Amino acid sequence: MAEETQPKEKPAMPREERPAMPREERPAMPRDVILVGKKPIMSYAMAALMQLTESGEITIKARGRAISAAVDVAEVVSKRFLSGNAAVKSVAIGTEVLGEPPRNVSTIEIKVSSKPKK
């Protein structure tokens, strides 16, 4: 009767095959994307700085309340760390539908690129 408990073999439908939620911290995310969350601004700013030095352009993303932190990160990197050598290239805002029940969550995407040195 209780067939579901303790199957000897692996479950027929392993976790990975469930339709994937858009989880942006997964490897699918390119390395030059910084997803800003609840850590201190400076830890994202350092990561952004390193990535920017390496690849010349980064995208800083955030959702909901973390949006203001993402703006802080972009400003710290472009104005303080790399003053004059990096600039905000574009800022885009949008809406994602997340969770159950579905809720609209605002998003931001800030592209920062380093200027070629003369």
Add this chain to the structure above:
Amino acid sequence: MAEETQPKEKPAMPREERPAMPREERPAMPRDVILVGKKPIMSYAMAALMQLTESGEITIKARGRAISAAVDVAEVVSKRFLSGNAAVKSVAIGTEVLGEPPRNVSTIEIKVSSKPKK
């Protein structure tokens, strides 16, 4: 001796002549600017909606923590209230130096304009 107390005439240097602090909620601010603060999103969204219907373009501004609320307001107005009839035209971020001791505060400016109806 105590000349300053109770002058019969108006004070020679009325309040208005003090060097003005950049207070954005003053009349100096054009009416099509919505400065987002700590009130509920919907109250700004309603104000933005009314202003947008009147003038065709609004600028939503915010500083610091209120930045995510400003993005919410822009998204609510352009996607929910005026879906298809308004769009975010531009988003700019910046830094202001405020307070004593001076602190860097991030800012955002979102321009939303209503599309002409066909």
